[in-house]
Amino acid sequence: MNKERCELCNRILNPEIALGGADFARFGQICRKCLEDLRSRDEYAYDEHGHMLTPEKNNFSFWFPKVEHCGLKVPKSLIFNVPEEIQNRFFLEGEDDYEVIDNWLKVSVLPALKEADMHLLFVKNATFSNKFLATSCMATQHTLLDAITSINYGALMVGAEGLSEFVVRERIMHNSQSTPCIYHGLPLRSEFRVFYDFTKHKVIFIENYWNYGYVFPNLHDATDKIVFEHERERLEREFDSRKQEVSELVASAMQNVEGFEGPWSVDIMLEGNTYYLIDMALAETSAYWTNRPGYERVHARELEVRNRRRQQLRPAAVTKLDPAIVELLE
Secondary structure, eight states, X not given: OOTTSOHHHXXXXXXXXXXXXXGGGGSOOOOHHHHHHHHTOGGGTBOTTSOBOOGGGGSHHHHHHHHTTSSSBXXXXXXXXXXXXXXXXXXXXSTTHHHHHHHHIIIIIHHHHHHHTOOSEEEEESSOOOGGGXXXXXXXXXXXXXXHHHHHHHXXXXXXXXXXXXXXXXXXXXXXXXXXXXXXXXXXXXXXEEEEETTTTEEEEEEETTOHHHHGGGOOSHHHHHHHHHHHHHHHHHHHHHHHHHHHHHHHHHTTOOSOOSEEEEEEEEETTEEEEEEEEEGGGSTXXXXXXXXXXXXXXXXXXXXXXXXXXXXXXXXXXOHHHHHHHO
């Protein structure tokens, strides 16, 4: 690793280290050079088949209008386009950056929120909410400046992009007497990640968003670990008892939705007995996509394609497939 880079940059650029959301606030500012290095990494630009991804499809403005009236309940949401001049301010390198961003919020965002009568808010950029530090995304009209700067600064640190949009959603309130919080204020409610194929019009599979084996090892706060361990049984019980219902709900709602193709992840959150559609993304960019049926065979074929490409690029090299891959392909 490059010793001249800041510690956070080195962690981000090291593929052997899993960077958790709670790390955002624990390390120094990512430098512009390291950010460009991060954005140039191939795995962020191509899917498993070597096709270039289109990040804009994950933008809130792309998917939300298409499903807003699909039949699933969604929170009231407003989308604001962020001028490039304001986007450049989120590096927070200038003395007047906060003032310029605040003026933009007062002129372009606050009037619309007051007109819509939105007060308790959940905010994010086009693709990123920094929910691992929930004090960033749980906002009010009076804390928007802190929210937008924290979210977009965090996005810049991890190469998450999404600065071109500022999304303000009406917060889905929870019962604090029955639902504890993690990540400094995020209600730990049951969530279901449904993978749906819009080309074949069918559910591929469903995953518990709070999968213990995936989430718990990436919790860095001691209190979060205690809370998550305590709530594990409830989360798994609700997932097992409701996953069929949620799968059918998504299948029914999405069958007539237009403007998508191929597999997407559809995130459903449960509050009380009400289901909310809260997020969507291309399946290839979503956690748990590698849990899909038949992934091992697909992954083996992908490795075979990569080996063949390398062989074409280096005619003199001899490429031999791993016996385990050959076995999977047979």
